Amino acid sequence: MRIIFALAIWAIVLSGLFLYMEARSNRSSTDSAPATGKLETAGPYALEITILTTLQPDPFALTTGSGNQAESIHVRVNGRSVLSRTERIEAGTALRIEPVPGLLSGVNEIYLGASPPLDEHGRPAAIRLRLFNGLVPVVDETLWSDGGSKISGTISFSLPGIEGLRDMP
Amino acid sequence: MLLGLMLLCADAVAETSRKFVAVCSTTQIADFARQVGGDRWEVKSILAPGADPHTYMPTPGDERMVMGADLCLQNGLHLEGNNWMARLVEGTGKPLVVCTEGVPPLQVDYAGEKILDPHAWFSPMNAAIYVNNIVRAFSEVDREAVANYQARGRLYLQQLRALDGWIREQVSQIPPSSRILVTSHDAFNYFCREYGFNPEQGYLSLAPVGWSTGSEVGAGMTPRRRAEVINSVRSFGARAIFVETSVNPKLIREIAREAGVGVGGELYSDSMGKAGSAGETYIGMMRENVITIVTALKGEKEQ
Numbered sequence: 001m002r003i004i005f006a007l008a009i010w011a012i013v014l015s016g017l018f019l020y021m022e023a024r025s026n027r028s029s030t031d032s033a034p035a036t037g038k039l040e041t042a043g044p045y046a047l048e049i050t051i052l053t054t055l056q057p058d059p060f061a062l063t064t065g066s067g068n069q070a071e072s073i074h075v076r077v078n079g080r081s082v083l084s085r086t087e088r089i090e091a092g093t094a095l096r097i098e099p100v101p102g103l104l105s106g107v108n109e110i111y112l113g114a115s116p117p118l119d120e121h122g123r124p125a126a127i128r129l130r131l132f133n134g135l136v137p138v139v140d141e142t143l144w145s146d147g148g149s150k151i152s153g154t155i156s157f158s159l160p161g162i163e164g165l166r167d168m169p
Numbered sequence: 170m171l172l173g174l175m176l177l178c179a180d181a182v183a184e185t186s187r188k189f190v191a192v193c194s195t196t197q198i199a200d201f202a203r204q205v206g207g208d209r210w211e212v213k214s215i216l217a218p219g220a221d222p223h224t225y226m227p228t229p230g231d232e233r234m235v236m237g238a239d240l241c242l243q244n245g246l247h248l249e250g251n252n253w254m255a256r257l258v259e260g261t262g263k264p265l266v267v268c269t270e271g272v273p274p275l276q277v278d279y280a281g282e283k284i285l286d287p288h289a290w291f292s293p294m295n296a297a298i299y300v301n302n303i304v305r306a307f308s309e310v311d312r313e314a315v316a317n318y319q320a321r322g323r324l325y326l327q328q329l330r331a332l333d334g335w336i337r338e339q340v341s342q343i344p345p346s347s348r349i350l351v352t353s354h355d356a357f358n359y360f361c362r363e364y365g366f367n368p369e370q371g372y373l374s375l376a377p378v379g380w381s382t383g384s385e386v387g388a389g390m391t392p393r394r395r396a397e398v399i400n401s402v403r404s405f406g407a408r409a410i411f412v413e414t415s416v417n418p419k420l421i422r423e424i425a426r427e428a429g430v431g432v433g434g435e436l437y438s439d440s441m442g443k444a445g446s447a448g449e450t451y452i453g454m455m456r457e458n459v460i461t462i463v464t465a466l467k468g469e470k471e472q
Contacts, residue, residue, distance in 0.1 A: 060329050060330035060333075062304065062322050063301050064304045121337040150327070150330065
């Protein structure tokens with residue numbers, strides 16, 4: 001009788017532990033899902049990227065693994081990749097993304113990484129980003145690097161909701 | 170029952186905490202592997218700091234090390250003289266990764282023979298290829314942690330890029346006419362080409378001993394090579410020549426005396442420095458080499 005009672009206790013303890021671990025595992029996978037509380041914003045947005053320096057595929061890129069390649073430029077909007085190029089890009093080139101996927105009403109973030117030539121040390125390198133709503137620039141930032149090192153930066157900004165758009169000129 | 174449960178738990182903990190073992194031929198590859206592997210890998214190097222990969226002869230202890238490995242890594246391009254690493258691994262069933270796979274090798278002429286220079290790590294861009302190969306190899310062995318290896322790989326690759334930029338900035342302090350690099354053996358071809366040394370030699374090393382300190386074809390020292398180096402040092406006006414940590418300095422010091430130049434310092438070449446030294450990592454080794462070279466060749470030798 002005592003043995004059966006001890007086994008029952010063990011079974012309850014182990015079951016409880018198993019359920020706890022399962023719940024914890026489910027919670028962590030839920031936590032890692034991106035927050036989607038904000039609505040994607042409507043509006044004729046366009047992202048214009050003006051390359052003020054020559055870019056080349058990054059010879060120090062991670063190229064192993066699926067999806068990894070030596071990029072000359074990479075742009076993400078709110079974590080979503082919107083531009084990836086692997087060819088050489090000459091200074092003065094303007095790249096345009098229209099419409100811009102992934103923009104949200106509220107706080108947004110654009111990440112840009114780009115690779116100037118290695119032998120241009122000592123010469124500053126820059127890329128200008130402008131986000132247009134129609135013809136109106138709502139974001140205008142320039143990212144810099146010392147020549148040779150990667151141009152890399154994050155721009156945070158807010159966009160109005162649908163009502164705010166109606167009010168804009 | 171309690172004892173059985175405890176034994177099961179202990180086994181499970183031991184399994185999850187067991188590290189993978191990587192056995193590398195050289196100290197440089199071992200450093201790259203540590204940067205990528207983190208705490209999931211125990212990385213061992215067969216060569217000790219200061220050892221010569223061209224002439225090394227494996228020991229029974231090395232065989233035991235390989236038997237305990239999950240993965241073996243070598244430089245390739247015949248850096249490991251007489252293929253000693255491949256021979257150690259042969260027949261063990263252990264995977265052997267050649268870290269120079271994908272490196273565009275420098276082909277150099279020695280006594281009519283075309284040799285692929287194995288010292289590829291002296292260009293940080295080539296070191297980036299080594300790192301990519303190691304990320305891929307670790308990912309194939311340990312699929313659970315692929316994202317971790319890629320994350321560490323990305324960070325280290327950007328450190329290599331920063332190193333490259335720093336080297337270019339440092340070397341720019343040396344007048345182009347003074348960028349003459351003379352070393353004990355031809356380990357610095359990739360470095361010379363990348364950073365513009367020895368233009369009169371086609372941006373290749375200038376050394377009395379060829380690409381290997383061993384007896385392979387095109388290696389070793391001949392009286393003709395020795396005379397060529399002495400004449401070059403005199404005619405091109407090299408400000409200093411350099412000894413290497415893993416090569417006997419006697420020869421280069423003799424050449425320095427005959428050519429009438431000073432010894433600019435000691436460079437890490439085939440091996441990194443011992444633990445605790447400034448050159449115990451790849452980036453440290455390159456940093457210290459560049460500081461030594463720049464200080465000597467721009468005319469401000471440290472006392």
